[in-house]
Amino acid sequence: MLAESYLENCPLVGLSIAGFDPSGGAGVLADLKTFAAHGIYGEACLTLLTIQSTAGVQKVKASDAGWVAETLACLAQDNAFSVIKIGAIANFKVAQVVTEFLRRNATVPVVLDPVMVSSSGASLLDEDGREFLRAELLTLADWVTPNLVELGLLTRGTVTTSDEVEKCAQLVELTGSKINLLVTGGHLEKPDDYLILPGESSGRWIAGNRVESLATHGTGCTLSSAIAARIAKFPAENPEVTVIEAKRYLEGAMRNAPGIGRGPGPMEHFWRGSL
Numbered sequence: 001m002l003a004e005s006y007l008e009n010c011p012l013v014g015l016s017i018a019g020f021d022p023s024g025g026a027g028v029l030a031d032l033k034t035f036a037a038h039g040i041y042g043e044a045c046l047t048l049l050t051i052q053s054t055a056g057v058q059k060v061k062a063s064d065a066g067w068v069a070e071t072l073a074c075l076a077q078d079n080a081f082s083v084i085k086i087g088a089i090a091n092f093k094v095a096q097v098v099t100e101f102l103r104r105n106a107t108v109p110v111v112l113d114p115v116m117v118s119s120s121g122a123s124l125l126d127e128d129g130r131e132f133l134r135a136e137l138l139t140l141a142d143w144v145t146p147n148l149v150e151l152g153l154l155t156r157g158t159v160t161t162s163d164e165v166e167k168c169a170q171l172v173e174l175t176g177s178k179i180n181l182l183v184t185g186g187h188l189e190k191p192d193d194y195l196i197l198p199g200e201s202s203g204r205w206i207a208g209n210r211v212e213s214l215a216t217h218g219t220g221c222t223l224s225s226a227i228a229a230r231i232a233k234f235p236a237e238n239p240e241v242t243v244i245e246a247k248r249y250l251e252g253a254m255r256n257a258p259g260i261g262r263g264p265g266p267m268e269h270f271w272r273g274s275l
């Protein structure tokens with residue numbers, strides 16, 4: 001009886017595999033707040049620790065890969081995930097462990113935010129890890145959400161304009177056209193995002209509004225977690241709608257930023273309460 005009622009009320013569980021930002025704006029803390037704001041219970045596995053404030057990253061320390069493997073195994077034995085979100089993964093060894101874990105949990109949707117460098121310039125994935133992400137991890141994701149810098153690193157080029165973004169079809173080929181590829185264009189002249197669906201060689205632009213805000217820290221983490229949360233909640237939702245709604249959530253979080261810290265500050269993830 002108890003077990004039955006527990007299952008009835010069992011919340012959807014999202015897993016964030018990402019790094020720790022002690023100022024709370026990015027990484028797992030942003031992911032878990034975003035999950036919570038969408039009514040998703042969040043669990044997390046830390047791939048790296050940072051010493052940072054809103055003023056930037058001072059130090060990065062990768063988690064021990066064996067510890068990551070044990071954490072993931074421990075959580076997976078306990079309950080099933082509705083979605084897995086991946087952010088910064090530190091290095092080659094951690095990337096390998098995460099990839100093996102995804103292969104063992106092949107039916108769970110995966111949102112990969114290919115975080116490689118923080119906005120303040122700190123490396124959050126080493127060179128071998130970047131190669132491995134391109135060759136292996138990318139092929140296991142259902143969604144990939146690079147910003148312009150990350151798209152450049154993934155395609156071994158430089159991406160600064162809308163035309164260059166559209167050429168990212170190259171990346172879709174690389175992944176066997178299985179993924180939803182969302183290039184976040186916050187740094188473009190018009191802050192629109194470009195979405196290519198599985199099997200497409202070109203995509204569509206999804207309009208964004210320029211928010212004049214200093215609260216830009218963790219925007220990538222938050223958008224990709226909002227997408228992950230919606231996939232868990234509304235698995236049949238049209239991907240374009242998923243992006244539009246996730247962007248709406250992000251925009252509200254930026255507009256309602258609490259104004260914390262001296263640098264690019266965190267957002268207000270609970271601006272519309274819990275959904």
Ligand code: PLP
Binds near residue numbers: 026117118120
């Ligand atoms: N994840 C972690 C753990 C980070 O520390 C950071 C940035 O420092 C990011 C992700 C990326 O966030 P942002 O693009 O705002 O720098």
